[in-house]
Amino acid sequence: xxxxxxxxxxxxxxxxxxxxxxxxxxxxxxxxxxxxxxxxxxxxxxxxxxxxxxxxxxxxxxxxxxxxxxxxxxxxxxxxxxxxxxxxxxxxxxxxxxxxxxxxxxxxxxxxxxxxxxxxxxxxxxxxxxxxxxxxxxxxxxxxxxxxxxxxxxxxxxxxxxxxxxxxxxxxxxxxxxxxxxxxxxxxxxxxxxxxxxxxxxxxxxxxxxxxxxxxxxxxxxxxxxxxxxxxxxxxxxxxxxxxxxxxxxxxxxxxxxxxxxxxxxxxxxxxxxxxxxxxxxxxxxxxxxxxxxxxxxxxxxxxxxxxxxxxxxxxxxxxxxxxxxxxxxxxxxxxxxxxxxxxxxxxxxxxxxxxxxxxxxxxxxxxxxxxxxxxxxxxxxxxxxxxxxxxxxxxxxxxxxxxxxxxxxxxxxxxxxxxxxxxxxxxxxxxxxxxxxxxxxxxxxxxxxxxxxxxxxxxxxxxxxxxxxxxxxxxxxxxxxxxxxxxxxxxxxxxxxxxxxxxxxxxxxxxxxxxxxxxxxxxxxxxxxxxxxxxxxxxxxxxxxxxxxxxxxxxxxxxxxxxxxxxxxxxxxxxxxxxxxxxxxxxxxxxxxxxxxxxxxxxxxxxxxxxxxxxxxxxxxxxxxxxxxxxx
Numbered sequence: 001x002x003x004x005x006x007x008x009x010x011x012x013x014x015x016x017x018x019x020x021x022x023x024x025x026x027x028x029x030x031x032x033x034x035x036x037x038x039x040x041x042x043x044x045x046x047x048x049x050x051x052x053x054x055x056x057x058x059x060x061x062x063x064x065x066x067x068x069x070x071x072x073x074x075x076x077x078x079x080x081x082x083x084x085x086x087x088x089x090x091x092x093x094x095x096x097x098x099x100x101x102x103x104x105x106x107x108x109x110x111x112x113x114x115x116x117x118x119x120x121x122x123x124x125x126x127x128x129x130x131x132x133x134x135x136x137x138x139x140x141x142x143x144x145x146x147x148x149x150x151x152x153x154x155x156x157x158x159x160x161x162x163x164x165x166x167x168x169x170x171x172x173x174x175x176x177x178x179x180x181x182x183x184x185x186x187x188x189x190x191x192x193x194x195x196x197x198x199x200x201x202x203x204x205x206x207x208x209x210x211x212x213x214x215x216x217x218x219x220x221x222x223x224x225x226x227x228x229x230x231x232x233x234x235x236x237x238x239x240x241x242x243x244x245x246x247x248x249x250x251x252x253x254x255x256x257x258x259x260x261x262x263x264x265x266x267x268x269x270x271x272x273x274x275x276x277x278x279x280x281x282x283x284x285x286x287x288x289x290x291x292x293x294x295x296x297x298x299x300x301x302x303x304x305x306x307x308x309x310x311x312x313x314x315x316x317x318x319x320x321x322x323x324x325x326x327x328x329x330x331x332x333x334x335x336x337x338x339x340x341x342x343x344x345x346x347x348x349x350x351x352x353x354x355x356x357x358x359x360x361x362x363x364x365x366x367x368x369x370x371x372x373x374x375x376x377x378x379x380x381x382x383x384x385x386x387x388x389x390x391x392x393x394x395x396x397x398x399x400x401x402x403x404x405x406x407x408x409x410x411x412x413x414x415x416x417x418x419x420x421x422x423x424x425x426x427x428x429x430x431x432x433x434x435x436x437x438x439x440x441x442x443x444x445x446x447x448x449x450x451x452x453x454x455x456x457x458x459x460x461x462x463x464x465x466x467x468x469x470x471x472x473x474x475x476x477x478x479x480x481x482x483x484x485x486x487x488x489x490x491x492x493x494x495x496x497x498x499x500x501x502x503x504x505x506x507x508x509x510x511x512x513x514x515x516x517x518x519x520x521x522x523x524x525x526x527x528x529x530x531x532x533x534x535x536x537x538x539x540x541x542x543x544x545x546x547x548x549x550x551x552x553x554x555x556x557x558x559x560x561x562x563x564x565x566x567x568x569x570x571x572x573x574x575x576x577x578x579x580x581x582x583x584x585x586x587x588x589x590x591x592x593x594x595x596x597x598x599x600x601x602x603x604x605x606x607x608x609x610x611x612x613x614x615x616x617x618x619x620x621x622x623x624x625x626x627x628x629x630x631x632x633x
Contacts, residue, residue: 131311188265220309
């Protein structure tokens with residue numbers, strides 16, 4: 001069970017039934033292959049890979065409560081280690097845990113040409129980071145997926161890519177005819193990035209892009225972003241100079257300002273196919289499109305530099321994610337060919353993961369959870385993009401433990417201090433990242449309330465009151481049961497709240513993509529529409545808790561808040577659970593009364609055997625909002 005065991009990274013037996021159950025539920029079924037929670041409202045279906053796995057379609061985050069302070073740290077270390085171990089072994093079966101891996105999305109400079117000058121050598125990586133407005137605002141995977149849906153099923157990703165390829169070819173072919181083969185007749189891979197630059201340069205978006213590239217707003221200035229948003233500490237060296245990205249951005253900007261200066265050869269055979277994937281799921285393009293859904297008309301017309309700037313900021317967060325060592329191993333293990341560059345591997349993962357749908361759902365959640373409904377549009381762009389970037393690029397936490405072993409003479413104990421990187425699961429509270437910087441509890445909560453990792457959050461009673469963890473979680477583990485019904489109710493109330501993950505999944509199951517109008521308006525928010533449909537379908541007499549707090553399906557299986565109590569055989573906790581359940585009912589009867597615990601205990605003693613929990617419910621305090629009467633007209 002040595003962390004650096006050979007050959008390859010060996011598993012560590014948790015030696016604990018509860019922990020083993022958690023690993024079997026969250027990691028073993030394939031959760032280690034996910035970089036984000038699958039979308040509740042996918043726009044297309046993929047044929048293979050982790051996002052095609054039916055079991056993982058129902059994957060949600062897990063919140064673990066324990067009364068023991070050591071448990072959150074133990075869960076974070078053991079769960080994260082097992083997930084990272086499998087990610088690395090998928091591509092490097094004999095690699096060591098402590099081996100250093102050079103980030104692959106680096107903006108290096110090469111010496112080319114007779115003058116010996118350094119020139120940008122990684123321009124095609126900008127396909128992940130450049131927020132092409134024409135691709136984002138003139139092509140919408142949502143409307144494409146809706147048009148291609150048949151018989152109540154979303155289309156295949158191949159069908160969506162085929163249609164988007166036609167749109168891309170219509171846009172790019174005139175550019176190929178105009179600028180092609182000026183630099184020779186050989187296939188020129190510079191066409192990948194140059195085509196994206198030319199799309200905006202030769203369109204009405206040119207002025208908006210140029211304004212952004214020269215903006216005085218440092219938060220969204222493209223050239224500054226790599227320095228402002230430094231990657232993981234081990235990713236800050238190894239050949240990428242501080243000015244490397246700025247040089248790449250300068251060359252890209254030159255192509256937009258002076259397209260006639262480009263000397264391009266013949267386009268590669270797969271140019272339109274690659275650009276179709278960029279239009280469908282490039283992090284920068286998908287982020288711009290998701291932000292534009294906040295106000296489609298204004299987003300198209302204002303020409304604000306904040307829209308492309310914020311899209312680029314989000315994409316920088318994805319660059320950090322795809323540069324993590326374990327992510328590189330995972331993404332490369334899923335590639336069908338070793339000849340495909342890593343930036344395209346990353347793009348393929350974004351396509352398979354329905355990234356556009358994931359970001360659309362997350363932006364809809366953030367618009368309300370951040371309280372931005374009435375804010376200025378540029379302010380909404382910025383606050384949402386900054387939140388997404390912080391969540392997706394969360395640094396890994398390192399947690400230490402003492403490794404005790406018997407010395408060679410059999411008479412002494414050897415003590416070694418070891419550290420484990422944690423990102424799949426984290427303890428709630430303050431910790432230190434790999435660079436030694438403090439990571440606050442609110443940073444961890446922000447990431448947990450996103451579709452990105454951590455997927456497991458372990459906490460003590462500090463997390464059971466006044467905090468929301470419901471946005472991407474509807475599964476709770478009671479490592480040990482609380483002492484009273486108040487704490488039980490508080491714990492489970494953390495993940496059963498307004499428009500929580502379980503609510504959105506049920507609403508999307510009842511009103512999937514195929515129920516939207518065939519000609520659904522481009523760049524409109526699908527979640528606004530599906531919740532309006534759910535509201536219209538509400539039974540007469542139901543209050544406004546439906547569908548935003550409660551939404552259960554009648555003709556198919558509903559998603560629900562899942563409660564796990566990993567109690568040991570013959571444990572007293574099974575009996576305690578039944579007592580707590582009965583006590584919770586009594587607690588809801590006396591809600592708002594002074595000295596609630598004493599009153600609950602009194603009711604249990606006096607009414608034991610005389611009233612059932614169902615009888616008590618008719619005496620509960622009803623805090624539901626007034627019923628909205630439907631008009632009879």
